[in-house]
Amino acid sequence: MAQTKERPKPSLIPEYCKGCGRCIGVCARGCIAFSGEINHLTGIAPVVLDLEKCNACGLCIDTCPEPYGLLGLEQGLHFEPQDPAKLFGEKKGAAPVPVAIPGEKVALPKTEPMVIKGNYAAAIGAMLAGCRHMYGYPITPSSEGAELMAKFLPKLNGWYLQAVSEVATINHMYGTAGAGLPTMTFTSSPGFSLMVEGISYMIGAGLPAVIVNVMRGGPGLGNIAPEQADIKFACRGLGHGNTHAICLAPSTPQEVLDLSMDAFELAFKYRNPVIILVDGYLGQMTGKVNLPDHLVKPGIPEWAVYGDKSHRGNLISSIDLTEVDLEKRNERICAKYDSMKADARADSFMAGDAEILLVACNTPARISKGAVQDLRDMGIKAGLFRPITLWPFPVEQLKSVLPSVKQIVVVEASAGQLENELRLELNKAGVEKFPKMSHVRRMGGMLPQQADVVAHVKSIA
Ligand code: SF4
Numbered sequence: 187m188a189q190t191k192e193r194p195k196p197s198l199i200p201e202y203c204k205g206c207g208r209c210i211g212v213c214a215r216g217c218i219a220f221s222g223e224i225n226h227l228t229g230i231a232p233v234v235l236d237l238e239k240c241n242a243c244g245l246c247i248d249t250c251p252e253p254y255g256l257l258g259l260e261q262g263l264h265f266e267p268q269d270p271a272k273l274f275g276e277k278k279g280a281a282p283v284p285v286a287i288p289g290e291k292v293a294l295p296k297t298e299p300m301v302i303k304g305n306y307a308a309a310i311g312a313m314l315a316g317c318r319h320m321y322g323y324p325i326t327p328s329s330e331g332a333e334l335m336a337k338f339l340p341k342l343n344g345w346y347l348q349a350v351s352e353v354a355t356i357n358h359m360y361g362t363a364g365a366g367l368p369t370m371t372f373t374s375s376p377g378f379s380l381m382v383e384g385i386s387y388m389i390g391a392g393l394p395a396v397i398v399n400v401m402r403g404g405p406g407l408g409n410i411a412p413e414q415a416d417i418k419f420a421c422r423g424l425g426h427g428n429t430h431a432i433c434l435a436p437s438t439p440q441e442v443l444d445l446s447m448d449a450f451e452l453a454f455k456y457r458n459p460v461i462i463l464v465d466g467y468l469g470q471m472t473g474k475v476n477l478p479d480h481l482v483k484p485g486i487p488e489w490a491v492y493g494d495k496s497h498r499g500n501l502i503s504s505i506d507l508t509e510v511d512l513e514k515r516n517e518r519i520c521a522k523y524d525s526m527k528a529d530a531r532a533d534s535f536m537a538g539d540a541e542i543l544l545v546a547c548n549t550p551a552r553i554s555k556g557a558v559q560d561l562r563d564m565g566i567k568a569g570l571f572r573p574i575t576l577w578p579f580p581v582e583q584l585k586s587v588l589p590s591v592k593q594i595v596v597v598e599a600s601a602g603q604l605e606n607e608l609r610l611e612l613n614k615a616g617v618e619k620f621p622k623m624s625h626v627r628r629m630g631g632m633l634p635q636q637a638d639v640v641a642h643v644k645s646i647a
C-alpha cells in the first residue's frame with residue numbers, strides 16, 4: 187500500500203522577506219498578513235503567518251520570489267547573522283586612501299568634416315568625451331541622440347539603457363555618476379520636467395552628469411516644434427533646494443559637439459550636473475561639423491564609489507539631518523556656484539561699436555547674426571551679444587560691450603525668459619542704468635524671423 191506524506195506548512199524566515207505581499211494575495215485562507223513591524227536587520231517589514239487555518243496547499247511557498255523567504259516547515263532554516271570577522275578574518279590595517287586614476291587625452295587623426303544634425307553632434311561629442319553610459323526615455327525632438335548612442339555604445343564596450351521613465355533615467359544616472367563614470371541623457375521639455383527631483387539629488391550629492399534638453403513648445407505637452415521656454419527652468423528651477431547647474435546654449439551643430447565635450451569636463455570639474463539647452467530646430471538642423479583633434483579616456487576620480495580596492499570605502503550621500511551640517515553643505519554648494527562664474531562664456535559679433543545690441547542664444551542667435559549683417563549694410567550700427575552660458579550669465583562680458591550701446595533688443599523664442607535673465611543679472615551686477623530694452627519674440631514653435639528683427643531695429647533706430 188502506497189504511503190502518503192503530509193505536505194509541509196510554510197515557515198517564514200523574516201530576514202529574507204522583502205514584504206512584497208504576493209503570498210498574501212494567493213492565500214485563500216487568510217493565513218498571511220503584513221506585520222507592520224520593521225525587522226531591525228533588514229529595515230523592511232516582513233509578513234506574519236497565522237497557520238491555524240492553513241491547509242498546506244503550498245501556493246504561498248511557490249509564489250514567493252525570495253528563495254529563502256517561505257519554506258516548507260520541514261526545510262525550515264534559522265537565520266543567524268554572521269560576524270564578518272569570522273567569515274573574512276579581522277580587518278588588517280587602515281582602510282586604503284582613495285586615489286584618483288587619471289584620465290588621458292588620445293590624439294585623433296584629421297578627418298573630413300561631417301554634415302550632421304545637432305542631436306547627432308551632441309551624441310558624438312559625448313562619446314568623444316568618454317561617455318559610455320547613456321540612459322534615456324526617447325522624446326521628440328531629441329530622440330536621434332539616443333538612437334545614435336544606442337547603436338554605438340554597445341560596440342564601444344558601453345551601455346545604453348532605455349529606462350522606464352525620465353524619473354528612472356535620472357536615477358540610473360545618479361548611480362553611474364556615483365561610480366565616477368561619465369553619464370548623460372537626451373530629453374526634451376516635458377521629460378526634463380520629470381527629471382528635476384533627481385537633478386536636485388545629484389546636485390546635493392555632488393555628482394557630475396550631462397543632460398541635453400532639446401527644447402520644444404510648451405507649456406504641458408505643447409508640441410514638437412522649437413522653443414526656448416525652458417531657459418528660466420534650467421537657470422532658476424532645477425528642482426527643490428539650493429540648486430543650480432552650468433547651462434550651455436550652443437547655436438550651431440559644431441558648437442553642440444564642442445560644448446557637449448566641454449560639458450563633461452565642467453561636470454567633473456565642479457562635481458555638478460551640466461545642462462545643454464538646444465532648441466528643437468538646432469537639434470534637427472544639419473550643419474558642417476569638424477571632429478576635434480583628440481578624444482578623452484576618462485579616469486576615476488578620487489571621490490568615486492568605484493568597485494576597486496582604493497575606492498570601495500567611499501560613500502556618496504547628501505543626507506545631513508542636522509541643521510548645522512545641512513547649512514554647511516549649502517554654504518559649500520554656494521561657494522561652488524560662485525566659482526563657476528569663472529567659466530561664464532559669451533560670443534559677440536560686431537558688438538565693439540554697436541549702438542543697437544541684439545542679445546540672443548541658440549537658433550535665434552543665428553537669425554540675429556544675419557539681421558546684424560543686413561542692418562550694417564543699411565548703415566545702422568548693430569551688433570550681437572550671444573551668451574553661451576545662460577547660467578552663470580556672462581554679465582562681465584556683456585558689461586564690456588555696453589559703453590557704445592544705446593538700445594538692447596532681445597531676440598528669443600519664448601515669452602521673455604532670456605530678457606528676464608538679462609535684466610536680473612544686470613541688476614545683480616549693479617548696472618542700474620542700462621540701455622532701453624525692447625524685444626522680438628515668438629512662441630509655440632514659431633521662431634523670430636530675420637526680416638522681423640531688421641524691421642524692429644529700423645523702427646527704433
Ligand atoms: S500553504 Fe496555502 S493555506 Fe497555508 S499559508 Fe500558504 S497559501 Fe495559505
Ligand code: SF4
Binds near residue numbers: 198203204205209250
Ligand atoms: S512572497 Fe515572500 S518575500 Fe513576498 S511578502 Fe511573502 S514571504 Fe515575503
